[in-house]
Amino acid sequence: MQGSQILEKDFYKNTTDYASQWEQLKNESPGLQKILKDIETPGHAIVFGHDDPDGITSGLILYRMLLKKGWKAVLINPEQFNLSQAQLDEALKNNPGATALFIADKGTSAAYDELKTNLPVYLVDHHPTPKVPEKCTWFNPAAHAYIQCSGSILAHGISFLAGTRDEYDDFLCLVGLKGDWAIEPVTGHAAEFTKPFLAKYGLHFSNMLKNLNERPTMFDSTQREKTCLLSRVAEYVHACGGGGFSYFYHDREEALKNVNHAKTVADALLAIENKAEQLKKIATLNEFTALLPEKEGKLLEKIWGWFLKDWDTANKLMDSSALSLRLHDTDIFLFTGPKVPLLPMIGSIKLAELKTEYNSPQAQIIMVSRVDKNYTHVSVRATGINVHSGKFCGYLQDSSREKYPQHKDAISGGGHPVAAECTFRTPEIPFLTVLSRVTNQLCEMNRLDNLAKKTALTAEQKETAAKLGLDYLKN
Numbered sequence: 001m002q003g004s005q006i007l008e009k010d011f012y013k014n015t016t017d018y019a020s021q022w023e024q025l026k027n028e029s030p031g032l033q034k035i036l037k038d039i040e041t042p043g044h045a046i047v048f049g050h051d052d053p054d055g056i057t058s059g060l061i062l063y064r065m066l067l068k069k070g071w072k073a074v075l076i077n078p079e080q081f082n083l084s085q086a087q088l089d090e091a092l093k094n095n096p097g098a099t100a101l102f103i104a105d106k107g108t109s110a111a112y113d114e115l116k117t118n119l120p121v122y123l124v125d126h127h128p129t130p131k132v133p134e135k136c137t138w139f140n141p142a143a144h145a146y147i148q149c150s151g152s153i154l155a156h157g158i159s160f161l162a163g164t165r166d167e168y169d170d171f172l173c174l175v176g177l178k179g180d181w182a183i184e185p186v187t188g189h190a191a192e193f194t195k196p197f198l199a200k201y202g203l204h205f206s207n208m209l210k211n212l213n214e215r216p217t218m219f220d221s222t223q224r225e226k227t228c229l230l231s232r233v234a235e236y237v238h239a240c241g242g243g244g245f246s247y248f249y250h251d252r253e254e255a256l257k258n259v260n261h262a263k264t265v266a267d268a269l270l271a272i273e274n275k276a277e278q279l280k281k282i283a284t285l286n287e288f289t290a291l292l293p294e295k296e297g298k299l300l301e302k303i304w305g306w307f308l309k310d311w312d313t314a315n316k317l318m319d320s321s322a323l324s325l326r327l328h329d330t331d332i333f334l335f336t337g338p339k340v341p342l343l344p345m346i347g348s349i350k351l352a353e354l355k356t357e358y359n360s361p362q363a364q365i366i367m368v369s370r371v372d373k374n375y376t377h378v379s380v381r382a383t384g385i386n387v388h389s390g391k392f393c394g395y396l397q398d399s400s401r402e403k404y405p406q407h408k409d410a411i412s413g414g415g416h417p418v419a420a421e422c423t424f425r426t427p428e429i430p431f432l433t434v435l436s437r438v439t440n441q442l443c444e445m446n447r448l449d450n451l452a453k454k455t456a457l458t459a460e461q462k463e464t465a466a467k468l469g470l471d472y473l474k475n
Helices: 018-028 030-038 053-068 085-094 110-114 151-162 167-179 192-200 202-209 229-241 261-271 285-291 294-320 343-357 389-403 405-410 431-454 459-468
Strands: 044-049 072-076 100-104 121-124 137-139 322-327 330-338 362-372 375-382 411-415 419-424
Touching: 018 030, 018 151, 018 192, 030 121, 030 137, 030 151, 044 053, 044 085, 053 072, 053 100, 053 151, 053 167, 053 229, 053 261, 121 151, 151 167, 151 192, 167 192, 167 202, 167 229, 192 202, 202 229, 229 261, 229 285, 229 294, 261 294, 285 294, 294 330, 294 343, 322 431, 330 343, 330 431, 343 362, 343 375, 362 431, 375 389, 375 431, 389 405, 389 411, 389 419, 389 431, 389 459, 405 411, 431 459
Parallel strands: 044 072, 044 100, 100 121, 121 137, 330 362
Antiparallel strands: 322 330, 362 375, 375 419, 411 419
């Protein structure tokens, strides 16, 4: 084990105090104030978290906080990004005594106002949104303008203000931050929002942040020479939980046939909540997995093995990606094909290679995959922020829902400037239709880009460009 760029930086000596940061966030957010007030009266909560590392850890932090506050609670990590009515109905059926709903890292969507429920809905999220919900209580510092952070750090801050934060919450927060690319220990990157947390609590897990001369992970996309234990743990959680992309291994062997991947990971992490001191001393992924309970550990070991095999397969298939157009400083690459194992994860690695190969100032890859006859997956990854991946997928979702209102619950999309997804889970919107909508959207972006080079865009054209994610045309 060697040094670490993030440990060698001195930002933690000059950054804002964590308590001051969160006192200011509380003063600025009526939603956060209401959440803190309402959790003081115990009830029965259903906590929904996105089924990726950030969503799993965000949900766990909120779940543990509520239990400490005297609540009865259940944690559920349903598939897809946005919570659907069907998923809510099933959860309510299985938890008839529920009195409140907490939704973590699953968007701050105005569509949540349409959920059919009389229960209060609390959203904790960090994804930008074109329109916030009016009926839900929401806390999202990045709702109107992108702020690089994670759901886990927002949940951690709530736990801190509520007086329930502990060292295991610190560990969970780190995993969520790494899972959503907000920190990169090997290169020294730490988003501004994360620095007070790192200075106060994160650096206590210095063993997780030191360089390792081991296999680079899916999170080591900007360099492929080193990794760190935090990246290895985040990759493990991502791979075994399905990563938010529904890459499950039910069909690989009988022991995994009925396994809920995200729940298995969440249960395994919850089982080691009293091992924070041990987590501060481990040096390898094997030492981490050795801490997990035997029941979940054996299943996760099988899933992890299949993930590693699929990674090698996917890496070769991605070689057919093609350069399609340039928008401002961003080369847009397009990949289309049948089901590719681990497509979104491998996309970030392939994107870094393409950026170097084509000497691109910035790069974005749009991947359209026919997972099966009922499911088409669009995944977008980028190295820069001028062409906004999340808005691209959000526009694809909104325009497709408008075109196919009878299938709106089967269409889900959104994300960050550098990572986003849009899924179509119905045979009524086949692969070719989705691919056509993606290419038409790119053509419209190219048209607006060319037009802006010749003349000033009209207000309506600027609005369309903003919705499509052409952030460089804001002014």
